[in-house]
Amino acid sequence: MSNPVVIVTGAAGVLGQAVASHLGQAGYRLLLVDLNQPDWEGDSDAVSIGNVDLTQPEHAQEVVNQAWEYFGQIDGVVNLAGGFVWEPQAESSLETWDRMYAMNVQTTVNMCQAVLAQFQDQQSGAIVNVGAAAAIKAGAGMGAYAASKSAVLRLTEALAAENKQFGVRVNAVLPSILDTPANRASMPDADPADWVAPASLAGVIEFLLSDLARDIHGAGIPVVGRVTI
Template sequence: MTSPIKVALVTGASGALGSAVVMHLLDQGYQVVALERRPEKIQERFGDANARLLALACDVTDTASCKAACAEATQRFGRIDVLCNIAGGFSMGPSIAEDAIAQYEHLMALNAGSVFKMMHCVVPTMVAQRAGSIVNVGAQSALTGQASMTAYCASKSAVIRMTESFAAEFKSQGVRVNCVLPRTIDTPQNRKDMPDADFTQWTSPEKIAQTMGFLASEQSAAVNGASVAV
């Protein structure tokens, strides 16, 4: 009997890391549901040649939008096997700057709130299946506090603690939760923003995607609640 094709949800799917993860999962045979606030960005990035790629509109900071996207994916495919929480953002600046409060609220909502909301919406389906794997994106810079990066470090540190907490809560029901901790990702935007940096010390989106693919797969069945530096 042929096993059903596995279904993976990817947030932030049109970005540098998100698109690398989408391509890796497609190469591994998944049905990929790419979530973006503007799904036309998925069309611009990937075209419409792959029948195993579905773009859905989703604002990951909005609970109703997350629930609607997860419900549509489940209705279409009958299952959700993998969730890759990639949507996020970065900004820095003095914590007493005029816009510091707005920066804090934005990064906590985008980096931390979105991860909680997506896991909250996806886990019931995975529990019903008694199987599922969630891979979040934290940051190595969140392991300790950094000057002028309070909001960012706080939001990504929250992702690590949520990963551990969800992993502990649902491990007996077949759901695994892990996260990767990148340093600087080698993207065109980062090269533009930091032209004097040593790019050879940065990690490519493709290599991070391979690590996330491993954590999503049954090859990592014994790994749960881990924060993997990449």
């Protein structure tokens, strides 16, 4: 069999780049998509596409179409596309809630919707959604964000129940604070050694894509480093 093909959304971000690098080194062929143009300097067979707005279902369907055009197969999807906002509820607005829903839930729903029929037909496929530890317990200022990531986890559970009979696996990772330049800048007094390294989370995602996780369905796996949740 040829090396598996995985679509990675949100691939221009720090975590997206880490996941792409890890999967590329593991031999996966990749379709990397984002609103911004994802960089790719790896040796693996990869296609990078920018200007993709996954809040639009037609964009998600076009991503799936492009993957078939370039590679002739799709074996997995990693839904990284999303966003974060910290906003106490007394200062919040419905616009914030709508934005978090669109960025975190709608993007995931649209990509899953676009690929599931094919996965069901081929009786195989793995989807890994990126939720958040806040889906388990929200902190101050995280109402809209945590609610949207909780919806991602509930979606993961529902899709797993609906699709495991077709040989399709759907799981989620629930990271705490990622060690990124932006988080270091916004929390200069924190110890980033307590946080989750993007490369570490990428390894968990690769595990969930692999046959080693063939018996895992509907899991939300906390990846929290030394952060207390």
